[in-house]
Amino acid sequence: MALKRKPPAGNVRRVACIGNNIRGVTTNKRGRLVQFESEQERKLILLLERDASVSDYLSQPETLTYRDDEGRERRYTPDFQVWHHDGRIEIHEVTIEQRQQTQAQRVIAAEIICQQRGWMYHIHTEKTLPTGYEYANLDFLAPFRAQTYVHQECVDWWLAYLHKGEKITMQMALAQAPDTLFPGILLNTLYHLLWHNRVQMDWQQPFMLRGAIHPSAAVWLPTRTPQAVMSGTAGEVAR
Numbered sequence: 001m002a003l004k005r006k007p008p009a010g011n012v013r014r015v016a017c018i019g020n021n022i023r024g025v026t027t028n029k030r031g032r033l034v035q036f037e038s039e040q041e042r043k044l045i046l047l048l049e050r051d052a053s054v055s056d057y058l059s060q061p062e063t064l065t066y067r068d069d070e071g072r073e074r075r076y077t078p079d080f081q082v083w084h085h086d087g088r089i090e091i092h093e094v095t096i097e098q099r100q101q102t103q104a105q106r107v108i109a110a111e112i113i114c115q116q117r118g119w120m121y122h123i124h125t126e127k128t129l130p131t132g133y134e135y136a137n138l139d140f141l142a143p144f145r146a147q148t149y150v151h152q153e154c155v156d157w158w159l160a161y162l163h164k165g166e167k168i169t170m171q172m173a174l175a176q177a178p179d180t181l182f183p184g185i186l187l188n189t190l191y192h193l194l195w196h197n198r199v200q201m202d203w204q205q206p207f208m209l210r211g212a213i214h215p216s217a218a219v220w221l222p223t224r225t226p227q228a229v230m231s232g233t234a235g236e237v238a239r
Contacts, residue, residue, distance in 0.1 A: 007060060052196070057082040061078065064106075066109035080093075090120045144194075158190055201217065
C-alpha cells in the first residue's frame with residue numbers, strides 16, 4: 001500500500017492532481033512551504049512574493065463548512081490565507097472564469113465567514129492574473145528576490161547611474177558600467193532591485209529575448225517609494 005505524504009505544516013491537505021494541471025511546492029518570503037496546484041496559483045504566488053505589503057501567506061489554510069441552498073453541508077478549502085504588515089488578513093481563491101457561476105454559493109459563504117472575522121475575500125481568474133510578457137518577466141526575475149544577489153557596490157552604482165530618473169536602455173547602461181564591476185554580478189543585483197521595485201521597468205514589455213536582454217529593455221528609478229506597488233497587473237493583487 002502506498003504511503004500518503006503529509007502536507008506542509010499548516011496546510012489542511014495536499015494539493016491534488018487534476019487533469020493536466022501543474023502542481024508543486026515552493027518556499028515563500030518567510031521560509032514557509034506553500035503549495036500550488038495550477039499555473040494560475042503559481043502566478044498568484046509570484047504576485048504575493050513581490051507585494052511588499054504582504055508579510056506572509058499560507059496555502060490550503062483551512063476547510064470552511066457551510067450549507068447550500070438545499071440545506072446540505074458543504075466543505076470548501078480556499079487556496080491561500082494572506083497576512084499583511086498592517087494587520088489585514090485575506091483569503092484568496094484562484095479559479096477559472098467558466099466555473100464562477102457554479103461556485104457562487106461557496107463564494108457567498110466564504111465572504112460571510114471572512115466578514116464575520118474582519119477579513120477580506122478575493123477571487124482571481126485567468127483573466128485577472130498575469131499573462132504574456134508580464135508573467136514571463138515575473139518568472140524570470142523571481143529567483144533573484146533573495147538577498148544573496150545583493151552586491152552593495154553594484155547597488156550603489158545602479159542607484160547613482162539612474163538618479164536622474166530617465167529611462168535608460170540596458171545596452172546603454174551596461175556599456176557605461178565600470179570595468180571593476182563584474183557584468184554577471186551587476187546584472188544579478190539589478191534583477192534583485194527590479195523584483196523589489198527599487199528600480200522600475202515596463203512589465204508589459206519583453207525584458208529577455210531568447211536568453212539575452214531585449215534591445216529595447218529599459219530601466220529607471222521610481223518617482224516614489226510605494227509600500228506595496230507593483231507594475232501593471234502585478235500591482236493589483238487584491239481584486
